[in-house]
Amino acid sequence: MGYISTIFIATIVTVSIVGVYVNGEEGEYEDAGVEAPMVKTEQEALYSAIQGFVGKWWNGSDLYPDPCGWTPIQGVSCDIYDGFWYVTGLNIGSIQDNSLACASNPEIRSSLFLLTHLKSLAFFDCFHTPPIVISSENWTLLSGSLESLEFRSNLGLTGAIPAAFSHLHKLQSLVVIGNGFSGGLPANIGNLTHLRRLVLSENGFSGEIGDDYGNLSELLILDLSRNSLSGSIPLTFGGLTSLLKLDLSQNQLVGKIPNEISNLKNLTLLDLSNNNISGGLTKSVQELSSLKELVLSRNSIGGDLMGIEWQNLKGLMVLDLSSTQLMGGIPKSISEMKKLRFLGLNDNYLSGNLTPKLAELCDLSSLYVYGNNLSGKLEFDGGFYGKMSRRFGAWNNSNLCVPVDLLPTDLRPFGIKTCREELEVSSFHESDSKLHNFVTSFGFTTYKLDGMWGLFSVVVSFNMVM
Ligand SMILES: *[C@@H]1O[C@H](CO)[C@@H](O)[C@H](O)[C@H]1NC(C)=O
Numbered sequence: 001m002g003y004i005s006t007i008f009i010a011t012i013v014t015v016s017i018v019g020v021y022v023n024g025e026e027g028e029y030e031d032a033g034v035e036a037p038m039v040k041t042e043q044e045a046l047y048s049a050i051q052g053f054v055g056k057w058w059n060g061s062d063l064y065p066d067p068c069g070w071t072p073i074q075g076v077s078c079d080i081y082d083g084f085w086y087v088t089g090l091n092i093g094s095i096q097d098n099s100l101a102c103a104s105n106p107e108i109r110s111s112l113f114l115l116t117h118l119k120s121l122a123f124f125d126c127f128h129t130p131p132i133v134i135s136s137e138n139w140t141l142l143s144g145s146l147e148s149l150e151f152r153s154n155l156g157l158t159g160a161i162p163a164a165f166s167h168l169h170k171l172q173s174l175v176v177i178g179n180g181f182s183g184g185l186p187a188n189i190g191n192l193t194h195l196r197r198l199v200l201s202e203n204g205f206s207g208e209i210g211d212d213y214g215n216l217s218e219l220l221i222l223d224l225s226r227n228s229l230s231g232s233i234p235l236t237f238g239g240l241t242s243l244l245k246l247d248l249s250q251n252q253l254v255g256k257i258p259n260e261i262s263n264l265k266n267l268t269l270l271d272l273s274n275n276n277i278s279g280g281l282t283k284s285v286q287e288l289s290s291l292k293e294l295v296l297s298r299n300s301i302g303g304d305l306m307g308i309e310w311q312n313l314k315g316l317m318v319l320d321l322s323s324t325q326l327m328g329g330i331p332k333s334i335s336e337m338k339k340l341r342f343l344g345l346n347d348n349y350l351s352g353n354l355t356p357k358l359a360e361l362c363d364l365s366s367l368y369v370y371g372n373n374l375s376g377k378l379e380f381d382g383g384f385y386g387k388m389s390r391r392f393g394a395w396n397n398s399n400l401c402v403p404v405d406l407l408p409t410d411l412r413p414f415g416i417k418t419c420r421e422e423l424e425v426s427s428f429h430e431s432d433s434k435l436h437n438f439v440t441s442f443g444f445t446t447y448k449l450d451g452m453w454g455l456f457s458v459v460v461s462f463n464m465v466m
Pocket residue numbers: 057059060061064
């Protein structure tokens with residue numbers, strides 16, 4: 001918006017100046033074009049604020065005194081209000097190739113808060129050392145205008161997020177990713193009712209997620225991943241009815257997946273991986289009818305897959321339930337999710353057979369069920385193994401076998417004994433560890449059938465899978 005109007009105005013000014021020259025009338029409008037109509041206090045505040053970040057050497061030299069109209073300063077955008085330029089956007093740090101890079105000791109000067117038309121403020125890769133704690137003072141001066149606030153990759157920003165951020169009532173986007181912030185998540189975020197994007201990932205935030213986060217009914221994206229958050233997922237999250245993406249992965253969250261989650265009808269991504277969620281899979285999951293990616297891996301969820309009507313998740317493309325302590329069988333309804341591309345059920349306690357119907361899923365390109373207790377014959381055909389290649393993993397299921405006669409060697413799935421030799425192998429290695437059992441039986445089998453090349457290919461594919 002700011003850039004567009006800048007270009008637009010600059011074009012008009014250029015045209016009128018060219019017009020002036022063509023008509024041979026000089027002077028009258030020329031100065032007006034070159035000298036930006038910008039209130040002096042605004043201009044001084046802008047220069048001082050930028051100097052704080054970029055260093056004292058910077059004075060806008062060749063651009064001076066025209067920060068907006070003619071040749072706007074990199075990273076600055078402006079709009080006209082009542083005939084004067086005001087700064088509406090400020091991007092500090094190496095966001096674009098030609099952006100203003102920060103000094104080694106950048107400071108946030110109080111002049112920044114005099115830019116009271118700022119709608120968008122972003123810091124990228126600016127604060128490193130020495131560590132800076134952002135004061136909460138003066139931020140409320142921007143509450144009448146600021147809609148987007150962003151801190152990315154500033155490892156030198158430490159301490160808590162300024163409490164005053166929750167007074168920036170116009171904020172639609174708050175992105176705080178990859179910085180050194182710690183302490184509790186900002187409180188009273190629930191007051192920022194216009195927020196559509198809230199990303200607080202990859203910092204050192206700890207403590208619980210406040211109930212007030214569930215008040216953000218216009219929120220589309222909520223990403224609190226990669227922190228040290230504890231406690232459970234607030235039941236109030238059922239109020240995030242507009243939500244499209246919810247990522248709480250890589251924290252230390254405990255407790256159940258709340259049933260209230262079923263209210264999130266527009267949710268396309270739910271990622272709770274790498275936490276300590278327990279209490280089984282809630283049936284409400286099947287009501288997330290817009291879901292495309294469900295990633296719950298590495299939790300202690302427990303329970304089984306049976307209670308859920310997987311066929312309801314018609315759009316699901318990624319289902320990752322690996323390392324979630326699941327027990328019981330794999331229901332056929334899993335193979336009725338026609339859009340499925342990735343299915344990860346590895347490292348659980350699943351038992352029973354693997355339905356050959358999975359081969360009918362045209363988009364399926366990764367299927368991992370290794371490290372379970374599956375049994376019986378794998379009844380996929382050579383075409384399926386050929387298509388999946390190394391993205392099919394079923395090793396470490398001690399009672400699973402593949403009917404080898406039907407398959408050429410190069411299509412045989414890795415680490416699964418042949419049904420024909422099942423008796424022979426198990427009688428030799430009754431109580432060995434699974435790994436030992438598999439290496440011995442598979443190496444033996446392959447060596448016997450194919451000589452050195454076969455053994456070599458086992459070693460190679462083993463390494464590549466790992
Ligand atoms: C800006 O700095 C340059 C040197 O970096 C100097 O020559 C110039 O006079 C300064 N301009 C103003 C307006 O301070």
